Amino acid sequence: MVKQYDYLIVGAGLYGAAFAYRARQRGKSSLVVDRRPHPGGNLYCEEIEGIRVHKYGPHIFHTADREVWDFVRTLTEFNRFTYMPLANYEGRIFNLPFNMNTFYQLWKTATPAEAQAKIASQREAGAVGEPRNLEEQAISLVGKDIYELLIKGYTEKQWGRPAVELPAFIIRRLPVRFTYDNNYFNDPYQGIPVGGYNKLIGKLLEGIECRCNTDYFRHRSELEAMAGTVVFTGPIDEYFGYCFGPLEYRSLRFEQETLDMPNYQGIAAVNYTSAAVPYTRIIEHKHFEFGTQPKTVITREYPQQWSEGCEPYYPVNDQRNNSLYRKYADLAEATPGVVFGGRLAEYKYYDMDQVIRRVLDAEI
Template identity: 60%
Template structure:
């Protein structure tokens, strides 16, 4: 009999949620992580009394009550409403695309006026296509939203994010764009959204309460020894790395941050400001205190922490963030998934192991499904 029921590789949201649910069913788990701290990309560092999202902004949102109730059973969440702002050459626009955006863009004040302007621009895009299907992201975006919004709010940001021209990106990356004919800056349509009160470290600590964890422990370097410890493995690392890149390397985008402390209570007035001009090297600026501090509490904290976010091509040694979901990489990922499907005692889960972009709530829901399939 082995020492553990499950060896869980990675202490991010997927691994930590699985460990929590398995422990509730009496299973013995060992969680390992190659980093010196728990939480994966959810890890926050407290700087000047502010929880700084070290690996980029994370906002939990869902309409699934079971998922929301589960995470709130671990730690109470606040009601943070995500309302990002876009900065294009010094002019500000509200996101997502709504009546505030259309007023800022064209001066229209009614939904009928906005819809007429959008339809006029969509028609221009249809005429340019001359009956054929969009062949790239630029053509698809203009067909959905028109030239003005594409040029000002989509093109530069997307090209910085992916490191490729929009004419080189496949059309399927933008299948739809949310358009709201109301004055509503709430970015998400989900019923529930928020941030754990006290930060994401509290969520991870709660999920892993009573679970044995080992930090600075690299699965790849100690694979044989670690595999021998448990009946089954839950693997949340990169799937191509698990297989020794035998079919080739998958591509990722990664993110780097420039973080600064300012002697001001309020730097930009919002948690997230996107910079959509291609000439600005960073994609957005995050002011972390706005995720958890509101009103007088925000002003009573005399300093603020701000991170500029840069998107770059991933290279070995960097942290992989986002799968590059073009045809080439998706085909390669399918081949790795086919290998994974033949594994009897290994569960692949999460953004890297499934080579799939996940928000946080779908990660939790995915764990629910896998735990159920495991008979836990």
């Protein structure tokens, strides 16, 4: 039986849209479906007071992969935005990532040698042998001061449990720079699409049929009958009916506010590292595109445990969940005619450039 489409792509996020684009380049047809009312997945932006608001949390495209960078720039122009968030601990402001500015704000150390000596003394004081949990691991890397002021509260809010109950591997490495450099990412290429991420997704899906407000699971038989291959980008456990049990995710809740002022915090992102503050950060969206609008829009970001009806954002890649995912991955490998791709389908935290790389390397 001749199929109407080569691919049925479930999910109009970055992986699904990029896959559809590459398939079209190769002369193949795709039908893209998404249960949300818009394409773009978590990259979707909505315009408020002339400001493009990152509806599902901020996204900064950054990469060291020149091929990926060149690919996305064939689709749209990128601005020169550099991510330089601040940390607020009980009203004290610190630069991120941990660098010479941070160390001077903490200890008044002005040279790399002074900062290295301070961290070394704190690491030695907190040495416990092989770290058994995240708290011990963090102190062994950066010492007590940085841990207590800038890591502990933020991490416990992010994961929803005490740091001493979190596995050490979560924080095996911490970015520590002994230079006065506030650029959060080490990657040489960084920016945000001029005109927002909707423009990037629109270019990827140009000329491709995309049906929003369409639940794949409610119309599964009908949709699969239309295409030769399914490209699934949703949660892999959901695809298989949670037959081995559900995987764990962390989710987010957003509290958005429009303010009658031109500038609220002077920067795109401020992390709140104290456990006493219930949210992890405040985003001021206009600063992603150097906006000069008379009003501003901010979003407070609250981590929460994933439950049905919430969006799954971050896989909980501990030993139990990774073992469970392996069962689903084995089942996926034995399922013909289906490609599993993206964060949720592969149960991995991918940055955007890694998603694009996965698509560029895929056999289409």
